[in-house]
Amino acid sequence: MSDAVKQLFGALWDNYLQVTPSAEKIHQLLGNTQASDIINDHIALRTFNLDKVSLDKLAQHFINIGYEQCGEYHFEQKKLYARHFEHPDATAPKVFISELLVDQCSPELQAIVQKLVDEIDADAVNRPEFLYSGTHWQVSHDTYQQLLQESEYAAWMAAWGYRANHFTVDVNALSEFETLESVNDALKQAGYTLNTAGGEIKGSPDVLLEQSSTMADKAEVAFSDGTHSIPSCFYEFARRYQQADGRFYTGFVAASADKIFESTNNG
Numbered sequence: 001m002s003d004a005v006k007q008l009f010g011a012l013w014d015n016y017l018q019v020t021p022s023a024e025k026i027h028q029l030l031g032n033t034q035a036s037d038i039i040n041d042h043i044a045l046r047t048f049n050l051d052k053v054s055l056d057k058l059a060q061h062f063i064n065i066g067y068e069q070c071g072e073y074h075f076e077q078k079k080l081y082a083r084h085f086e087h088p089d090a091t092a093p094k095v096f097i098s099e100l101l102v103d104q105c106s107p108e109l110q111a112i113v114q115k116l117v118d119e120i121d122a123d124a125v126n127r128p129e130f131l132y133s134g135t136h137w138q139v140s141h142d143t144y145q146q147l148l149q150e151s152e153y154a155a156w157m158a159a160w161g162y163r164a165n166h167f168t169v170d171v172n173a174l175s176e177f178e179t180l181e182s183v184n185d186a187l188k189q190a191g192y193t194l195n196t197a198g199g200e201i202k203g204s205p206d207v208l209l210e211q212s213s214t215m216a217d218k219a220e221v222a223f224s225d226g227t228h229s230i231p232s233c234f235y236e237f238a239r240r241y242q243q244a245d246g247r248f249y250t251g252f253v254a255a256s257a258d259k260i261f262e263s264t265n266n267g
């Protein structure tokens with residue numbers, strides 16, 4: 001991996017750990033004593049489809065360090081659009097970026113989101129640090145709850161802003177585990193709650209990708225009207241299968257991703 005790629009993912013990882021304490025413990029659980037055993041399959045970022053902060057704006061930072069645009073995905077019910085990006089150096093994690101289609105949401109949600117995004121300095125978006133800069137605004141817990149009624153994704157963004165919402169262990173690269181079932185069993189035995197939306201394992205060898213994830217950790221957010229503990233970020237686990245040409249599938253599966261989004265739900 002180039003220094004630029006390493007540096008960016010290092011900063012994203014440090015920022016993610018601040019609100020996802022279980023991630024380091026899960027590393028130890030799966031990687032034994034060698035942290036280097038853990039290879040990340042991908043990370044994911046969220047945003048709004050407003051020009052100032054669109055998927056394209058976030059993606060530009062990855063394009064700048066050699067990433068290329070690959071698949072696109074539609075989530076009609078959640079009003080989301082996503083794309084994934086790959087680096088020619090296959091050891092660099094893939095990147096999954098989604099955006100909320102704000103124009104399809106209620107006028108109330110649109111007004112709230114527009115106000116949050118108005119607070120962002122347009123120049124800040126052009127700096128790679130923006131990708132792990134958190135929130136740029138004040139939001140009340142009432143507003144958070146109002147957003148939650150309509151879009152869990154919008155509420156999560158209002159509370160957490162710009163950061164990796166998950167890292168993903170590349171299960172193929174683990175030395176002590178072969179199947180996703182065995183990873184899930186180890187996680188459950190250690191007391192972690194898995195996301196069961198659509199089943200503990202999303203996908204199958206038929207679609208060349210199996211995924212599971214923890215339910216997000218909880219962390220405190222200083223809302224303008226007080227501090228509350230709410231779902232923060234989660235850890236995902238992915239096992240990939242070979243295509244007919246012998247290469248491992250590198251894309252995502254929309255039906256599975258749709259359920260992975262729910263890892264930041266309350267409960």
Ligand code: OOG
Pocket residue numbers: 044045046096098165211236252253256257258260261262
């Ligand atoms: C992204 C959910 C989708 C995957 O691997 O399919 C995803 C998110 O929660 O922002 O990560």
Ligand code: NI
Pocket residue numbers: 042043044096166168236260
């Ligand atoms: Ni993911």
